[in-house]
Structures are given as C-alpha cells and as structure tokens.
Amino acid sequence: MSNLTVVSAPGKVLLTGGYLILDRKYDGIVVGTSARFYTVIFSGKNGKMCVYSPQFVDGEWEYRVSWKSLKDVGIYSCELESTNPERHNSFVEITIKYSLSIISRRKNDQQFKEIVAKGLDIYIVGDNDFYSQREQLRKKNLPLTFSSLKSLEPFCKVHCTLKKVNKTGLGSSAALITSLVSALFVHFEIISNKITETTNNDRKLIHNIAQFCHCLAQGKVGSGFDVSAAIWGSHIYKRFSPNILKDVMDQTVDISILNNIIDPTSSIWDNQVTSFSLPLGFKLLLADIDAGSHTPSMVGKVLKWRKENADQANTIWDTLASHNTTISNNLRELTKNHEQDEELYLNAIKICESVKASEWALAAERNPNNNNIALFSATFNTFQKIRELLREMSELSQVPIEPPKQTKLLDACNEIPGIIMAGVPGAGGYDAIFCIGLGNTFSSQIEKLWDSWEEMSVGPLLSRESSKGYMIEQINNIPGLSGCLNL
Ligand SMILES: Nc1ncnc2c1ncn2[C@@H]1O[C@H](COP(=O)(O)OP(=O)(O)O)[C@@H](O)[C@H]1O
Numbered sequence: 001m002s003n004l005t006v007v008s009a010p011g012k013v014l015l016t017g018g019y020l021i022l023d024r025k026y027d028g029i030v031v032g033t034s035a036r037f038y039t040v041i042f043s044g045k046n047g048k049m050c051v052y053s054p055q056f057v058d059g060e061w062e063y064r065v066s067w068k069s070l071k072d073v074g075i076y077s078c079e080l081e082s083t084n085p086e087r088h089n090s091f092v093e094i095t096i097k098y099s100l101s102i103i104s105r106r107k108n109d110q111q112f113k114e115i116v117a118k119g120l121d122i123y124i125v126g127d128n129d130f131y132s133q134r135e136q137l138r139k140k141n142l143p144l145t146f147s148s149l150k151s152l153e154p155f156c157k158v159h160c161t162l163k164k165v166n167k168t169g170l171g172s173s174a175a176l177i178t179s180l181v182s183a184l185f186v187h188f189e190i191i192s193n194k195i196t197e198t199t200n201n202d203r204k205l206i207h208n209i210a211q212f213c214h215c216l217a218q219g220k221v222g223s224g225f226d227v228s229a230a231i232w233g234s235h236i237y238k239r240f241s242p243n244i245l246k247d248v249m250d251q252t253v254d255i256s257i258l259n260n261i262i263d264p265t266s267s268i269w270d271n272q273v274t275s276f277s278l279p280l281g282f283k284l285l286l287a288d289i290d291a292g293s294h295t296p297s298m299v300g301k302v303l304k305w306r307k308e309n310a311d312q313a314n315t316i317w318d319t320l321a322s323h324n325t326t327i328s329n330n331l332r333e334l335t336k337n338h339e340q341d342e343e344l345y346l347n348a349i350k351i352c353e354s355v356k357a358s359e360w361a362l363a364a365e366r367n368p369n370n371n372n373i374a375l376f377s378a379t380f381n382t383f384q385k386i387r388e389l390l391r392e393m394s395e396l397s398q399v400p401i402e403p404p405k406q407t408k409l410l411d412a413c414n415e416i417p418g419i420i421m422a423g424v425p426g427a428g429g430y431d432a433i434f435c436i437g438l439g440n441t442f443s444s445q446i447e448k449l450w451d452s453w454e455e456m457s458v459g460p461l462l463s464r465e466s467s468k469g470y471m472i473e474q475i476n477n478i479p480g481l482s483g484c485l486n487l
C-alpha cells in the first residue's frame with residue numbers, strides 16, 4: 001500500500017436544466033471545470049485522523065477514531081471524536097466516517113485496522129477559482145483581471161475561516177467530498193490507484209457514496225448534479241430518484257444496509273450519465289459577480305410557484321426542456337461534424353468567430369454548403385429562447401433567475417463577435433455568468449467588457465471546461481501542490 005495518495009475532482013457549471021433537473025423527467029448539460037479540489041493522504045504517525053485545509057484560518061481538525069461493533073459479527077461503524085469539540089467540519093466528518101465504515105465492510109482485514117490505528121494525515125485544497133480572490137487582489141493593489149489572477153500562487157491563502165469565505169459557485173462541497181471519498185478508497189486499495197484501470201463500477205461506487213455523504217451533510221436530497229460532475233466531468237445529467245437515499249438520511253443508519261444501497265451493482269440507481277463535451281473550438285469563460293444570491297431559497301420559491309400553478313409551469317418546463325434538448329443535440333452534431341470533416345468545421349469557426357451571432361444566419365445563407373454555420377446560428381437562437389423563458393419564470397415566480405441587471409450584461413456579451421451562448425448558470429440569480437465563444441479572438445474583448453462594466457463588479461475566473469471527472473494524480477505534477485502543504 002502506498003503511503004501517499006492524491007486524488008482530484010472538478011467543479012461544475014450547469015449550462016442548461018436549472019430547476020428542471022430536480023425532476024427526473026428532465027435532464028441538463030453540466031460541464032466540469034479545470035478548477036479542481038485535491039485530497040492528499042499520508043499514512044499518519046500519532047494514531048489520529050488529522051485533516052488540514054491550509055488555505056484557511058483555523059483550517060485544522062483532529063479526530064480520534066473508534067469502532068462501534070454492530071449486531072452482526074465483523075460489522076463495525078466508524079466513530080470520529082473531535083479532539084477540539086469547538087471545531088467542526090460536518091462535510092469532512094460525515095465523509096470520513098461513512099467512507100471508513102464502508103471500507104471496513106469491504107476490507108475487513110488486519111492491514112486496514114493497522115493503517116487506521118496509525119492514523120492518517122489528510123490535506124484538502126481547492127483551486128483559487130473556488131473562492132473569491134477579490135480581497136487578495138485588493139491587498140496586492142491588483143485589478144480584477146485574468147492576468148492578476150494568474151499572478152496569484154496556486155492554492156493561495158484566503159485569510160479567513162471557511163465559514164466566512166466567499167465562494168464562486170463552482171460546487172466546492174461536492175468536489176471536496178468526491179475527492180475525499182475517492183482518495184480514501186484508493187488509499188485503502190478498494191479501487192485501483194491507476195486511473196487507466198479505473199472501471200465504471202469504481203466510479204459508480206464512489207458516486208453513490210459521495211451522493212449519500214453530500215446529501216447527509218447538506219441535510220437534504222438535492223438533484224446531485226454537482227457530485228455527478230465531480231465524478232464524470234462534463235455530461236448530460238438525469239438525476240437519481242430521491243427515494244434511493246430518503247430512508248438512509250440518518251446518522252444512525254445501519255452500515256450493512258447502507259453498504260448494499262451504495263453497491264455499484266445495485267439496480268436501484270437510476271441516474272443517467274450521457275457522454276457530452278463542448279465541441280472543438282468552443283471556449284467557456286466564467287465570471288463571478290460580487291452580488292450573491294441564496295440558491296436554496298430561490299429553489300424553494302420557484303418550486304412552490306410551480307406547485308401552485310401546475311398547468312402554466314408545466315408548459316414552461318416542457319418548452320424549456322425541448323429547447324435544452326435542441327442545444328445538446330446541436331452540440332453533439334457539431335462534434336460529429338468536426339470528426340467527419342475537420343476542414344469544413346474549422347472554416348465555419350473561422351467565419352463565425354469574427355461576426356456577431358445575430359449575423360450568423362446571413363453567413364449561413366452565404367455558405368449553403370457549410371451546415372455548421374446554420375447549426376451555430378440555431379444554437380444561439382435557441383439559447384436566446386431559453387433565456388426568454390427563464391425571464392418569464394423570473395417574473396411569474398418573483399424569483400430573480402435572470403434579473404434585468406444580468407440581462408443587460410449578457411446582451412452586451414452577445415454583441416461581441418464569436419459569442420454563441422451567454423447565460424446565468426444553475427439556479428441563476430446575481431451570482432455568476434458564463435459565456436461560450438468560438439475561436440480565440442473573443443476572450444480579450446470579453447475581458448475588456450467585464451473590466452469596464454460599472455453596474456456590477458464582474459470578476460473573471462480562470463477556469464475553462466475540462467471534461468474529465470475525478471483523477472488519480474502524482475503530487476509533483478500539480479504545480480504548487482506540495483508547496484502549499486507546508487510539509
Ligand atoms: N477547502 C476545504 N476544506 C475543508 N472543507 C471544505 C473546503 N471547502 C469547502 N468545504 C466544506 O464545504 C462546505 C461548503 O459547502 P456549501 O455551502 O454546500 O458550498 P458549495 O455551494 O460551494 O458546495 C464548508 O462548510 C466545508 O464544510
């Protein structure tokens with residue numbers, strides 16, 4: 001068994017399907033980000049489970065591990081007792097407790113007990129993009145730009161506690177839990193430590209456990225798209241039935257029952273992962289807006305409105321779903337077209353990257369032999385219709401999903417040549433925007449627009465799309481990782 005394990009998991013952006021994906025009838029496009037969480041595990045020495053998040057003030061938790069024997073012979077549940085009862089990180093505690101309990105069920109051997117008895121040192125860090133870097137840049141007198149962000153050290157300190165940190169909405173808890181579960185399962189050799197040998201059942205096992213831990217830590221069974229992105233990277237997501245986890249959402253759950261439920265061969269899991277990634281030449285840019293919205297209360301209000309206005313809501317939901325499907329079909333067709341005739345496809349990108357999307361229909365007429373241009377134009381128009389419906393939802397439910405201030409900013413982004421989709425990710429609100437453009441020339445113009453936008457403070461993020469899910473890493477291949485662990 002190796003003494004050192006490193007596993008990373010990506011953040012997420014929900015491009016289509018906000019609110020709809022809470023309902024198993026609908027799906028949505030979720031993309032993985034290049035921003036990742038890293039869990040690093042070393043075999044310990046002092047018999048304790050020590051967890052360090054060096055980016056944070058007070059980011060240290062120390063636990064004594066004990067095993068509670070359950071009714072059947074050989075079934076143990078792991079108990080963690082904090083050596084400092086004033087410090088708690090329930091997301092981390094729940095994840096370690098249930099991961100070790102399930103590992104013990106699957107690896108009831110001497111070696112496992114010896115390793116746990118020695119203790120573990122666990123380090124958790126997230127790429128800078130997960131947390132707002134405005135304060136760091138202000139302290140260094142740097143403007144809020146891509147190049148200032150690039151000048152920050154990797155995994156830089158945020159100078160505050162985890163409770164106070166401003167998150168950017170990339171799904172820190174899902175990426176953290178997924179990287180922690182998978183690192184523990186790799187460390188104890190339940191799943192292979194070679195990414196090339198990772199089987200689909202390995203991913204399913206980690207997925208099921210991470211969904212359970214995330215739901216328990218959040219105190220509710222959510223749609224789970226963020227954990228799914230951390231496991232599989234970009235894909236088209238259809239949720240699992242909430243009933244699968246409803247009855248085990250309890251800290252006193254019987255581990256043998258839980259172990260059966262999370263088993264990858266269990267037929268109860270009905271989530272669907274359809275492979276998807278952005279077509280070649282598409283580039284995703286993200287920005288965090290210094291305003292903030294409270295997602296859970298927005299979700300609660302939208303769902304209440306839907307319940308009270310079922311007919312009207314179902315028409316909007318179904319129309320949105322059909323537009324969302326058009327977007328994913330178009331993008332998948334474009335990927336196929338690129339594979340079949342690269343020259344024609346690249347030519348379409350070249351033509352469209354220097355023209356505003358509202359003029360692509362004309363370009364398509366002028367180039368009738370290149371149907372990629374018509375597909376770009378149709379994708380832009382369909383996404384505009386999706387935005388219209390989200391604004392209608394906003395008005396009817398009185399929830400600012402795409403509020404007027406965001407509309408103004410997104411419309412300005414669409415004026416830049418090459419932009420094919422500009423929208424509010426996930427639940428929407430004032431938190432964030434995304435832009436997807438063709439080719440390379442739009443990035444600098446978007447940066448200028450965001451920098452000069454006066455109505456709101458638009459903070460670019462460095463993340464791009466990365467279609468990969470969780471990965472087993474070598475510590476020295478990740479710039480800045482070993483340095484930030486203060487080893
Ligand atoms: N770097 C980190 N180290 C340890 N725990 C973390 C870290 N980042 C996030 N967390 C855990 O995730 C929780 C945040 O979860 P949540 O509010 O659901 O955020 P998000 O919407 O980003 O997923 C924190 O309270 C903490 O328990």
Ligand SMILES: C[C@@](O)(CCOP(=O)(O)OP(=O)(O)O)CC(=O)O
Nearest residue numbers: 018019022171222223295426427428
């Ligand atoms: C409304 C939703 O469908 C999408 C919310 O997406 P966000 O990306 O906005 O979520 P948070 O990370 O919780 O802020 C609710 C859900 O599916 O959980």
